[in-house]
Amino acid sequence: MxxxxxxxxxxxxxxxxxxxxxxxxxxxxxTEIGVPVGVSLDVAPSDAAGARSAEVEVCWDGRCRGSEVELSESTESVDEGCEDGACTARSVPTGGRHGFAFVDALPTDPVEVGVVLLGDGGTELFTGTTTVTPQMLEANGPGCAEGGPQAGVVVEDGTLRER
The missing domain is CATH 1.20.5 (Single alpha-helices involved in coiled-coils or other helix-helix interfaces)
Known part of the structure; x- marks a missing residue:
């Protein structure tokens, strides 16, 4: 046996x-990793003071879709070096903020993106509009099925632009 x-x-x-x-x-x-469909928003440190959330509106073909986005603190990795074959890094705040607006049926054609940054109590801190072209992403790499379209915008130096 x-x-x-x-x-x-x-x-x-x-x-x-x-x-x-x-x-x-x-x-x-x-793999079966999915791709969130929508628009990512980055707010540079110079424009992030007091920003807590954002209203993101994406328009194409005469229709608009709006989304409220909570902003999170942006961080970056700082290399702390290597010792005895072990390397470390730590995450430190950049002073910026970031978020993601989920947008159903986002096309890969140009779309207009409007962003309103909001502070405490809903105070409007910034308003801007730009045109971006979402791109299909392959979350699993070349040769795997496309996952979905994404675009990115950034608020920096008082303007909204494609990332």
Whole structure:
């Protein structure tokens, strides 16, 4: 009985290796990671003071879709060096803010994006509009199915522009 169990395990292992080999031979593995469809918003440190949320409106073909976006603190990684083969980094605030507006049925044609930055109590801190062209993303890399369109805008030096 024991030899039968080992033989069965070996067959499973051979099958798994063969399956992986055929997958890798085809150019890689495609996962089921999705792509959020919409517009990302970055607010530069120079424009982020007091910004807590944003209203983002995306328009195309005579129709507009609006979204309220909570802004989060932006960070960056700072290399802290390596010691005894172990490298470390830490995350530090940049002073900027960021968020994402989910937009159903976003096309890959040019769209108009309007942004209103809001402070505490809904005070309007900034209003701007720009045109951007969303791009299809391949979250799983080349050769895998496209995940969905995204665009990005940034508020910097008092203007709204495509990222």
């Amino acid at each position: 024991r030899a039968g169990v080992h033989g069965f395990g070996a067959l499973i292992l051979v099958g798994a290796v063969a399956g992986c080999a055929s997958t890798f031979g085809g150019g890689g593995v495609c």
